[in-house]
Structure formats: C-alpha cells, structure tokens
Amino acid sequence: MSAASVSRLSLRFRVSAAFGLGLLVVVSVLSAATWHLATDYLLNQRQQSADRHARINARLVENEVRDRTDGLGELLSGLTSGPNSTILVSLPGGWHTAGRPIGPADLPPGLLSRTRPGAPAHDRFTADGVPVLVVAQQLAKSKGYYVELHPLLGLERTFRKLRMILVAGTVTCGLFGVVLGAWAARRALRPLAAFTETAARIARGDMRARLPEQAGPDLAPLAATFNATADALERRVRRDARFAADVSHELRSPLTTMTTVAEVLERRRDAMPAPAQKALQLLLAELHRFRGMVLDLLEISAVDQADNGEERELVDLGSLVRSGVASSPAPRPALELPSEPLLVAADRRRLDRVLANLLDNAARYGGGAVRVAAHACHGVVRLEVDDAGDGVPAELRERIFERFSRGVHAGRRDPGSGTGLGLAIVADHVYRHEGRVWAEGRPGGGARFVVELPQAHG
Structure with missing residues (x-):
C-alpha cells in the first residue's frame, strides 16, 4: 500500500490496525517460542524414555543371545510395547524382527553408522503412515545392533492440539488488539471530534461555540487556547459587524437624499441635453446598486448578531x-x-x-x-x-x-x-x-x- 493510500485512511482505522498488528506480532513470537519449547521438551522426554527402554531391552537381548538364540523371537515379541511398535535386531546370522512389519530397508539411511558404544542414534520418520521415533544401539558383545521403533501418534495428537490452540489464541489476540485499538482510538479522539465539531460550528457562523473544559493536563491547555482564540474571533466579528451596521446606517440618510434628488431630476429628464440624460441614467443605476449594497450590508450585520433562537x-x-x-x-x-x-x-x-x-x-x-x-x-x-x-x-x-x-x-x-x-x-x-x-x-x-x-x- 502506498503512502498516499495510507494517508487517506482514518486515524481511528490506523490506530486500530496498529494495535491489532502489534499484538498479533507479539503473540505470534510468544506462540512460536512456546511451540518450540514445548515440542522440544516433549520430544526430549520421549527420546530419553525411548533410550532407557532401548538400553534395558538391548541388555536383555544380549543376555538371551549369549545363553541361546532359539528363544529370541519370543523375547522380542514380549518386548514390543504396542501394535504400532517394532523391534529389529541385527546379529551375525541376520535380522530378527518383531511387532509391526518394518524391514531394515525401511530404516533411515546411515542410522546404524551413527551409533557408537554407549551412544545410541535417533531419528524420526514416517513408516507406513505412522510417525515413529527410531532408536538404534550397538550390541557390543554380540557384534550387532538393536533397533526399536516407538510410535508417536499420541505425541502428534498433542502437537496438533497445541498448534490449534496457539493459532486460535494468536488470531483471537489479533482481533482483540483491533477491538482494543478501536476503543482506545475512540476515547483518545473524542476531544478531537469535539474540537472538529466546535470549529465547524464557528466556521458556519456560530460564534458562541466553545470547547468544554478538559480535566486532562494535556488537553486543558489546548481547550483554553482554542476558547481564547474563539473569544477573540467573536469580538473581532462583532466589532466588524457593528462597524458595518454603523456605516450602513450612516449611509442610508445621504443615500436616500441622493436617490430622491436623482428621481426629481428623472422627472425633468426631457428638459436635459442628451449628455446630461445619459449621465443621469448612469447615476440612477449606480444609486440603485449602491442602495441594494447598503441594504445587503445591513442584512449581513443583522446576520452576524447573536441568534438566540427566540424568533424561530x-x-x-x-x-x-x-x-x-x-x-x-x-x-x-x-x-x-x-x-x-x-x-x-x-x-x-x-x-x-x-x-x-x-x-x-x-x-x-x-x-x-x-x-x-x-x-x-x-x-x-x-x-x-x-x-x-x-x-x-x-x-x-x-x-x-x-x-x-x-x-x-x-x-x-x-x-x-x-x-x-x-x-x-x-x-x-x-x-x-x-x-x-x-x-x-x-x-x-x-x-x-x-x-x-x-x-x-x-
């Protein structure tokens, strides 16, 4: 929007928009910070829980492999935490899986290479439409890997609700800022509206219009100065009106005399030479015009006098x-x-x-x-x-x-x-x-x- 377009918008609209935009920006920043802090905290908690769970399960797997391998499938089935969880164990003899069928090829590339002894690797991805957190840990004694996929459906639902709440709260706060700005602008501009109305009344000729006394320290000097200016203007207008009325009244007598003499001469016009007749005609026209001007000036002076409404x-x-x-x-x-x-x-x-x-x-x-x-x-x-x-x-x-x-x-x-x-x-x-x-x-x-x-x- 150009500067000219902005200048044509009302001050109340601009104040309301500024309040709404300012509150929207502040709440958006706070919502973004809340979102990042909350999601990071919940993911960290989920990751720490998954690490502890994977560490214990990996130890059980190593104990089972060390003693015997024929019961590994039963152990892995017992270690799965739900229908959407998956456990994969890599041993020198191949891969063993339990739970939801997710194969090694579905794991994120480079996941196993990022594992270190005592330092599991983590990643998040979507497996068959289900968001999961994968934890990979080395099996030092068995020279293999323990991989566990934890479903994040509950956490995703929590994130979705949190996102909706933050977005709705941000939009609501923006609208509230607009309403608050409109209310504040209306209260702040109320003295300006009174100033505009009083000035318009004075411009229309109501010299008695004045601003009400203001209690605020910022507006009181403005109201006092405006009223003092209006008083001075009223005195000037009244003085000019009296002067115009006095002059008009003083002109009426000589004007009446001149008009009477001109009319007497008009009745004897035929006895005058042609140049005198033309001069008399011009004189009569100017006298009639002058008389109309004097009457109009008297009317103007009457208009400028105080109108108390008693004649209405x-x-x-x-x-x-x-x-x-x-x-x-x-x-x-x-x-x-x-x-x-x-x-x-x-x-x-x-x-x-x-x-x-x-x-x-x-x-x-x-x-x-x-x-x-x-x-x-x-x-x-x-x-x-x-x-x-x-x-x-x-x-x-x-x-x-x-x-x-x-x-x-x-x-x-x-x-x-x-x-x-x-x-x-x-x-x-x-x-x-x-x-x-x-x-x-x-x-x-x-x-x-x-x-x-x-x-x-x-």
Whole structure:
C-alpha cells in the first residue's frame, strides 16, 4: 500500500490496525517460542524414555543371545510395547524382527553408522503412515545392533492440539488488539471530534461555540487556547459587524437624499441635453446598486448578531415557497411541492430572504428559475432552485457563497449585476439554522441550488 493510500485512511482505522498488528506480532513470537519449547521438551522426554527402554531391552537381548538364540523371537515379541511398535535386531546370522512389519530397508539411511558404544542414534520418520521415533544401539558383545521403533501418534495428537490452540489464541489476540485499538482510538479522539465539531460550528457562523473544559493536563491547555482564540474571533466579528451596521446606517440618510434628488431630476429628464440624460441614467443605476449594497450590508450585520433562537417558529416550507414565488417579480417557475406540510424550526423572515435571494440570483445570472421543488428526506427538508443558465463551474461552487464574490460575473458593472452579497446572505441564514447549502449541476443543463434544513415535527 502506498503512502498516499495510507494517508487517506482514518486515524481511528490506523490506530486500530496498529494495535491489532502489534499484538498479533507479539503473540505470534510468544506462540512460536512456546511451540518450540514445548515440542522440544516433549520430544526430549520421549527420546530419553525411548533410550532407557532401548538400553534395558538391548541388555536383555544380549543376555538371551549369549545363553541361546532359539528363544529370541519370543523375547522380542514380549518386548514390543504396542501394535504400532517394532523391534529389529541385527546379529551375525541376520535380522530378527518383531511387532509391526518394518524391514531394515525401511530404516533411515546411515542410522546404524551413527551409533557408537554407549551412544545410541535417533531419528524420526514416517513408516507406513505412522510417525515413529527410531532408536538404534550397538550390541557390543554380540557384534550387532538393536533397533526399536516407538510410535508417536499420541505425541502428534498433542502437537496438533497445541498448534490449534496457539493459532486460535494468536488470531483471537489479533482481533482483540483491533477491538482494543478501536476503543482506545475512540476515547483518545473524542476531544478531537469535539474540537472538529466546535470549529465547524464557528466556521458556519456560530460564534458562541466553545470547547468544554478538559480535566486532562494535556488537553486543558489546548481547550483554553482554542476558547481564547474563539473569544477573540467573536469580538473581532462583532466589532466588524457593528462597524458595518454603523456605516450602513450612516449611509442610508445621504443615500436616500441622493436617490430622491436623482428621481426629481428623472422627472425633468426631457428638459436635459442628451449628455446630461445619459449621465443621469448612469447615476440612477449606480444609486440603485449602491442602495441594494447598503441594504445587503445591513442584512449581513443583522446576520452576524447573536441568534438566540427566540424568533424561530414552526414554518411550513411548502407554503413559504408558494407565497415567495407568487410575490417574486420574475416569471413563475414550475413548482414541485408535496401536499403534506414540510415543517422546519426557523425564522420565517430569514427563510423568505433565502428564497428571494435564490430566485433573484437565478434571474440575474441563470436566465431565470425554471423549477422550485421541496421535499423531505432522511430527517431533512430539501429546497431546490433550478435555473436555465450555463451552470456554475465546479471550481467556483464554493466560492460563490463568499461575500462580494460574483463568480464568472465578477467583472460586470451593469445595473443588473448585483453586489455579490446575495448568496453569502443565503449561506449565513442557512448555517444559522444548522443547515447546508450548495450548488450543483442540473440534469439537462443549468445550475441547481440546494438548501437542506433539519426537519421539525409538529
């Protein structure tokens, strides 16, 4: 997996995977060590027992051979320890066997050559499907060899059970590490989630959002610093809002006077020479645009004031859309509204302004609204306004909701170009209602502006 792919994984997933992998590696090492120690110990014990057994049996065989050889077969049959054991004795006269039929040719190559007086040779192999431990010992007095095959079926079953237990324990510990990592990551990232949510609320315009006080010595300074930064930002925003409101209020009086004088001159326009008429027309257009900007600035300053929710009420979005479209001066678009109420807890005046600004934006830049729809889906009420324009380029779909941003129409100065505050007011009002707004392409061409608000229940 590349570094870019790893960086796209969530931190919680990476912590969980690290816990699981780390515990899996540690337990795997311990399981491997346990396996080797246990198997070596059991095999050594089995080998020592086989050596003692072979040493005693070899002595009995030598005593029997020294006295007589006609009873050797009966002795070897009595020395076999089970149906799967085998005894082979090599004497100058040939091989003698007892127990399961295993011939000298089936023994591991070089086994007898590795024996020394008092030092038996050992080996493990599979004889006719049965794992065995073979012990070969020299018969010094008889100048031969004593070979005994001990079955390891019981030991193999023990090894198989031990292997299953170790593998199951290793896998279980790995899964437990993943669960433990997920739990630890969730607890460790809980303050980060609170930080993200608070920062998102501030970004949406909720200047009152703060982090809760943290008891931990590591998180307490972070929470205190973040809250202090948020306090300073709130004071700055409030100060700027008051400044914008004061300036807008101060501009209203001279602007009203200039507009009144311009309208008086407009009524006497026919008595003016052509250059003065053109200048008056330009003056009126700029005054109307300036007046719209001042009203928008007043609206922005009102948006930036604290919203305590006291002006909110249950509003039927469908009814609001019908009345808003009916009162709009633009051509009436097609309406797609359900028969049941679409209730939201909102400030009706602000929702009216949201719809009016979206319709005005469609009329100014999108060739007019062609469809307005509203419906409820998954706990939210969705409002859609489609226009007949060329659509909004993907790289501008977020920027057009910024203040004084007019997208591809930023260079226009004609009377109908707008001030660049309409969609910013829409975004501010929607965020004040814990909602979302965005622009996307309309199927068939044009732009679609979507507003989502939390659904309320009456």
